[in-house]
Amino acid sequence: MSRIRTSRTRSAVLLAALVTVGGMALAAPAQAEETPTNRELLDKCDNGTDSCVFHPEGAPTDTVGESHQVGDSAYNCTQDLQRSSIAWADTTGETNSLGVSLSAEYGFSEVFKVSVETSYGHTWESSHTETDTTNVDVRPGEVGWVTRAPQMQRVKGTYELHFEDKFYGHYIWYVPFDATGPKPDAPSTKTQHTRPMTDQEKAEHCG
Structure with a gap:
């Protein structure tokens, strides 16, 4: 009789262990807390926040934009030195860490522009167009062109957003920008x- 009880006891313990292991294997893993994207947060700037402030970090940094050709190319198919006047217009835009245009009517866009003007005493330009005419002296059998590299400025800082009710579990959010x-x-x-000029250019423009 004791052998039968012992066998039954071992079977019960083994079954309990299997159920426990099975329960652990089937338990759902803990989910990570959801957080909003920076774009989702800034879309709430002055559109669901009690306050939205951009805090610039230091003075703007001057940089030079990428050099690129503006206007048409001038081909000299004569035997004399030619001075060509190349008229051009070129527009420089802005870029930012969100990949959107600050010229659009977003709440955070207006906050950014006002902060820049208040902090540095000048307006922020999302787009600037320059027009000019540049003379190029082109020797016989050559091609001339003009490149332009715009002067740029970089501003960085942090948006501080305050919500009346918790947004994704927090009343205050900070967004680098x-x-x-x-x-x-x-x-x-x-x-x-x-x-x-290359042979192909000569054939196309001087043939």
Whole structure:
């Protein structure tokens, strides 16, 4: 009789262990707390917040934009030195860490512009168009062109958002943000270039 009880006891313990292990295996893993994206937070700026303030960090940093060709190319198919006047218009836009245009009517856009003007005493330009005419001296058998590198400024800082009710579990959120845009009233760097035409260019423009 004791052997039967012992066998039954062992079976019960083994069954309990299997159930426990099975329960652990089937238990749902703990879910990570959800957090909003920076874009989702800034979309609430002045559109669901008690306050939304941009705090700039230090003075703007001056940078030079990428140099690129503006206007048409000038091909000299004559035997004499030619001075070509190349008229051009070029627009420089801004970029930022959210990948959206600050020229759009977002609450955080207006907050950013006001903060920049208050902190640094000048307006923020999301877009600037420059027009000019540049002379290029092109030797016989060569092609000339003009490149432009705009003067830019970078501003970085942090948005501080306060909510009346908890938003994703918090009353206060901080969002880092940086933007680079054309520097107001700053002349760009313009450079004239020439090189010999290729055979294909000669055939296309001097044939």
